Amino acid sequence: MTPMSMIENSRQQTPFRLLLIVLLSALATGLGYVVLSLPLEDPGLSEQVTAKLVHSGVSNPVTAVLLNFRGYDTLLETGVLLLALVGVWSLGGIPQQRSSTRPGPVLDTLSRQLVPLLILVAGYLLWVGAYAPGGAFQAGAVLAAAGVLLLLAGWLPGARFSGLPLRIALVTGLGIFVAVGMVLILLGRRLLEYPPSFAGSLILLIEAAASLSIGITLAALFLGGRPEVESRR
């Protein structure tokens, strides 16, 4: 397309844009009306959650909902993360331009200093999630940030680790989650229906495995492709 026809094209698009703005304004007005017509006070499910919180094994209501009352959602969500990674890996190897850049001395030193601190913060967030804001996803996000920092500083996982060890680390979270659910079914309970006396420990176990897997999955997604695996002899 020549520049002239592009200008013509954009001129043709002006009525379309105006129509779009009108339609979207109508949509925004409608959505705003729906939001404003909601009742001013609506406790939702907060009363039920507060009533059952003592049986959940944790005292932070968000963690209780995520890992106990609606553990099903979180289980499937770790599956979605894994599926996204499978999708990215199916598109091919790591894009080429990554390996050519060399980090400056500041990034190199800073990443070495920051990564242990980030791992410590992730552990803290994981632990504090039982009774304050925090939990597996926050911890996993901080771990992923550490991984992204390492990748930006030019570090790549060795071919020795990018085969089976990486895959085991990726599926640990979902695996332990499913395993806990299946064991509970075998014990005559429903999927992820924790016994109240063990609920706290089970949640911590699941969260620890999940945050490790979430962190590594997100960092692997940042890598943008399947890392090279050491060829079999």
Added chain:
Amino acid sequence: MSHVFLYALVGVGLFTLGLYALIVHPHLLRKILAINVMGSGVFLVLVALAARTGGAVPDPVPHAMVITGIVVAISATALALALMLRVQTETGQARLPEERIE
């Protein structure tokens, strides 16, 4: 409690702005960013409406749903970016077939 509705309306505005950008911009990176802005709007609406408990602790169920939603949005964004890079290497342009510049 009117600030709850202010936040919710900002969420509606973000959603609409994101939808506009999604339709108007042909470049796929902009479309992916627009979808993320739309998602942020939805999360803002959910979190804001969860605070309508009359001074008590906000409803934790929408908060948990938003955390779930953020993780799903990140996964979808990563997959979309990988697909965009693949489209770029295959065709030389990060655009959908009907919006390519010949």
